[in-house]
Amino acid sequence: MTTLKYQTVIIGGGVAGMAAATELHKSGSKVVLIEGNKKLGGQVNNWYKVFPNFRPASEIVNSLSTNLLKDKIPVLLETSITHIESNSGNYILKSNQGQVIEAETVLLATGFNTFDPSGKEEYGYGIYPNVLTSVELEQRLKTNTNGISPKRIALVHCVGSRDEKVNRLHCSKVCCVSAVKQAIELKEFYPNAEIICLYMDLRMYDNGFEELYRDAQLQHNIKFIRGRLSECALNIEKDLVLKIQDTLAGLPMKLTVDQLILMVGKEAHQLPQFDESIIIEKASHGFIKPADSHLNPNTTSQPGIFCCGTTSGPKTIQETISDARSASLAVCDYLNKK
Amino acid sequence: MNDIEKNVWRKYQKNIADDNYFFVRSCIRQNFFPASEQAFLKIMRNVLGKNVIEDPKHTTCAGIGYHSDVVTFDTLQTIMGRHFSLMTEAGIKNVAISCVTSFGLYSEVLETWKHFPKELEKTRDYLYKATGRTFEIPENIAHCSDIIYKFRNEIAQKATRKLVNAETGEPLSIVDHIGCHYSKIFPEYGEGGAEFPQVLTGMVSAWGGNSVDYPERRHCCGFGFRQYLVQANRGYSVSNTYKKLVSMEPYKPDFIVSNCPGCTMFMDKWQYTISEMEHKTFGDGNQGVPVLTYEEMAGLILGYNPWDLGLQMHQVSVEPLLKKMGIPYDESLKFADKNGHKSSVPFQPSYIL
Structure with missing residues (x-):
C-alpha cells in the first residue's frame, strides 16, 4: 500500500x-x-x-x-x-x-463531546420525552419542530459541568451564554410562554455576553433563578414537576413546566x-x-x-x-x- | 409508567444469592410489625424451600445509635464484624437483612473495608481482643425484599389470589416507597437503582397489581433519624409524610407498600397524627391508605390469615382493603391471641375509622 x-x-x-x-x-x-x-x-x-x-x-x-x-x-x-x-x-x-x-x-x-445526562436519572433525560438537551433543542429550533405549545419552559445550567457527583469538576464555559441565547430564542418562538433559567452562576465574561443577559431580562422577560434542580418527575397531568433549591433564598421550591432543557457540558x-x-x-x-x-x-x-x-x-x-x-x-x- | 421508565432500572441488576442465608432481624420491625419477619421466614422455608439460619446471639446493628451520634463508626464496624462472625460460625456466606437501615450500614461498612483495608484490619483486631472472635466477609448481602423480589415469580405461581379488586377484576393501584438507605446511598446495591427502584414494583407487577409512579415517590417518608429522634423536630417528620400522601392522593392508591421498617411505621401512624392535627384524611371514605410491608403483601396473595400476618398492628385499618380483595377475615378475632383469647380493643381514632 x-x-x-x-x-x-x-x-x-x-x-x-x-x-x-x-x-x-x-x-x-x-x-x-x-x-x-x-x-x-x-x-x-x-x-x-x-x-x-x-x-x-x-x-x-x-x-x-x-x-x-x-x-x-x-x-x-x-x-x-x-x-x-x-x-x-x-x-x-x-x-x-x-x-x-x-x-x-x-x-x-x-x-469535544457533550455530556450524556442520562446518567443523572433524577433529571429525567431519556425517561420523560419533554426533557431535552441544549443540543437537541438547537436541532428543533433549526428545523422548527419543537412541536409543543408550552406555558412554561425551564433551562437548567451546568448539567455535567462543575458537578462532583458525575466527576465533572470543570466549567464548560459556554453553557451560561448558550442558555441565555436559547431562552431568548424560545421566547421569540413562544411569546406567551414563561421562560426560566436555573443557574449556578452566570459567567458572562466575553464581549456582548453581559449585554445579551441584560437584554434577556429587560426585553424578553426571561426569569433567572439561582437554583439547583434536585429532581424531575411527572404529575398526573403529565407535566414535569421540578424540585429546586433556590440557593439565594435558601429555600426549596417546586416548579411545574412543560419542557425542560438541560444545558449539557463539554467533555473531552x-x-x-x-x-x-x-x-x-x-x-x-x-x-x-x-x-x-x-x-x-x-x-x-x-x-x-x-x-x-x-x-x-x-x-x-x-x-x-x-x-x-x-x-x-x-x-x-x-x-x-x- | 411509560416504557422507558419501566426499563431505566435494568442497568442496576444486583447479584442475589439463591439459597443459604444468615437472617439478621430488624429492631423496629420486631416491635411494630413482628409478624412480617415471621412471614418472611415462612415464605422462604415453607413456600420456597430455602435454608435460612438465625442465631439468637445476633444483636442490633446499632444503626439508630450510629445515626444519632451515640455510637461511633468503630463500634458499628465491630458489631458488624461480630454479626459476620456468627454467620461464619453457622457456615453461611450470604446475609439476608430485614432492616433497610441495617442494609445501608452493612453496605457502608463493606464499602469502607473495600476502599480502606486498614479499617477492616482494625475491626478484626478490636473484635478479637473483645470477644476472641474472627470472621469472614460475606460473599453476598441482600435486603430481604431483594430476595422476595428474586423469587417473585415462584411466589406468584403458588399464590391463591392476585392484587386485584375482587369485584371489578381491575388491578389494584399500589404506590411503593423504598427506604432511602436501601439504594440512595449506593444505587448499585439496590435492585433497579435509586430513581426508579424495581424491587417492590417488580413484586406488584408479578402479582397482578398496577404500580403507580407519583411526583414524591422518592421523597423521604419522614422517618429521618434526626427528624423523629429529637422531639422538637417531629413536625418535619409529619410534614414529609404529609407531602407524600398529598402527592399520591390524585392517583387514588389502594395501598402503599414499603420495604423499610421506619417508612412503614411512619407512613401508617402519621396518618392518624395528621388526621388529629389537621382533620385531613386520605383514602376511600376517609379511612386512610393502608401501608403494608412486602411480606404482608406476599402473605395476602399466598392466602395467609390477615391476623396471622399482624395486620391488626396497623394504625390504618386494613379491613376495607381485605374486602376489596375479597379476602375473608373474622373481625371478632382481630385482637385475639393464637388461642383465640380476646384482648382489649385499642382506642378508636376520631377521624380515621
Whole structure:
C-alpha cells in the first residue's frame, strides 16, 4: 500500500481543524484534513444560531469550508485515525479506511463531546420525552419542530459541568451564554410562554455576553433563578414537576413546566490510539494538557504533536478559531526549526 | 409508567444469592410489625424451600445509635464484624437483612473495608481482643425484599389470589416507597437503582397489581433519624409524610407498600397524627391508605390469615382493603391471641375509622 506523505495531518474537521488547515496552507505547509463524519463542521453543525449575535452557525461552517475548497486543501471525509506511531522523528498514521499517512507533525483538532445526562436519572433525560438537551433543542429550533405549545419552559445550567457527583469538576464555559441565547430564542418562538433559567452562576465574561443577559431580562422577560434542580418527575397531568433549591433564598421550591432543557457540558473527545512511545498528557478534566498554558497553549507533551480548539478544553467558536490560527503558527515554527 | 421508565432500572441488576442465608432481624420491625419477619421466614422455608439460619446471639446493628451520634463508626464496624462472625460460625456466606437501615450500614461498612483495608484490619483486631472472635466477609448481602423480589415469580405461581379488586377484576393501584438507605446511598446495591427502584414494583407487577409512579415517590417518608429522634423536630417528620400522601392522593392508591421498617411505621401512624392535627384524611371514605410491608403483601396473595400476618398492628385499618380483595377475615378475632383469647380493643381514632 502507498504511504501518503504530508508535512501536517490535522485530525478533526470542525471549525478548529478547518481554520488551522487554511492557515497552514497559506504558510506553504503541505497539509491534509481528516474528518470522521460525512461533512465538515463538527459540533457547530448541530447549532442553529450562535451567541452573542444570533448569527446562523452554518454561515461560519460554510465560510471556513469555502476557503478549503478555494485553496484545494485535501480533505478525507468519513475517515478516522485509528493508530499513530512515531518513526524517526515523523509520525505514521493508520486510518479506518486502510490509508497509511506519514507526517512531520500532527495537529489534534478532535474537539469535544457533550455530556450524556442520562446518567443523572433524577433529571429525567431519556425517561420523560419533554426533557431535552441544549443540543437537541438547537436541532428543533433549526428545523422548527419543537412541536409543543408550552406555558412554561425551564433551562437548567451546568448539567455535567462543575458537578462532583458525575466527576465533572470543570466549567464548560459556554453553557451560561448558550442558555441565555436559547431562552431568548424560545421566547421569540413562544411569546406567551414563561421562560426560566436555573443557574449556578452566570459567567458572562466575553464581549456582548453581559449585554445579551441584560437584554434577556429587560426585553424578553426571561426569569433567572439561582437554583439547583434536585429532581424531575411527572404529575398526573403529565407535566414535569421540578424540585429546586433556590440557593439565594435558601429555600426549596417546586416548579411545574412543560419542557425542560438541560444545558449539557463539554467533555473531552476520544483521541486516536497512540504508540506506547508517544505520551500525550491530559489535564484533570480529561482534555489535553498544553505544555505551557500561558506561553505554548498549542504544544503538547509530545514533540511534533500539537493541539487546537476544544481539544485542550472548552472554548467559544471565536476562541476556537483564534486558537487554531495560533496552533498553525506553532506548527510552522516547529517545521521551520526541524 | 411509560416504557422507558419501566426499563431505566435494568442497568442496576444486583447479584442475589439463591439459597443459604444468615437472617439478621430488624429492631423496629420486631416491635411494630413482628409478624412480617415471621412471614418472611415462612415464605422462604415453607413456600420456597430455602435454608435460612438465625442465631439468637445476633444483636442490633446499632444503626439508630450510629445515626444519632451515640455510637461511633468503630463500634458499628465491630458489631458488624461480630454479626459476620456468627454467620461464619453457622457456615453461611450470604446475609439476608430485614432492616433497610441495617442494609445501608452493612453496605457502608463493606464499602469502607473495600476502599480502606486498614479499617477492616482494625475491626478484626478490636473484635478479637473483645470477644476472641474472627470472621469472614460475606460473599453476598441482600435486603430481604431483594430476595422476595428474586423469587417473585415462584411466589406468584403458588399464590391463591392476585392484587386485584375482587369485584371489578381491575388491578389494584399500589404506590411503593423504598427506604432511602436501601439504594440512595449506593444505587448499585439496590435492585433497579435509586430513581426508579424495581424491587417492590417488580413484586406488584408479578402479582397482578398496577404500580403507580407519583411526583414524591422518592421523597423521604419522614422517618429521618434526626427528624423523629429529637422531639422538637417531629413536625418535619409529619410534614414529609404529609407531602407524600398529598402527592399520591390524585392517583387514588389502594395501598402503599414499603420495604423499610421506619417508612412503614411512619407512613401508617402519621396518618392518624395528621388526621388529629389537621382533620385531613386520605383514602376511600376517609379511612386512610393502608401501608403494608412486602411480606404482608406476599402473605395476602399466598392466602395467609390477615391476623396471622399482624395486620391488626396497623394504625390504618386494613379491613376495607381485605374486602376489596375479597379476602375473608373474622373481625371478632382481630385482637385475639393464637388461642383465640380476646384482648382489649385499642382506642378508636376520631377521624380515621
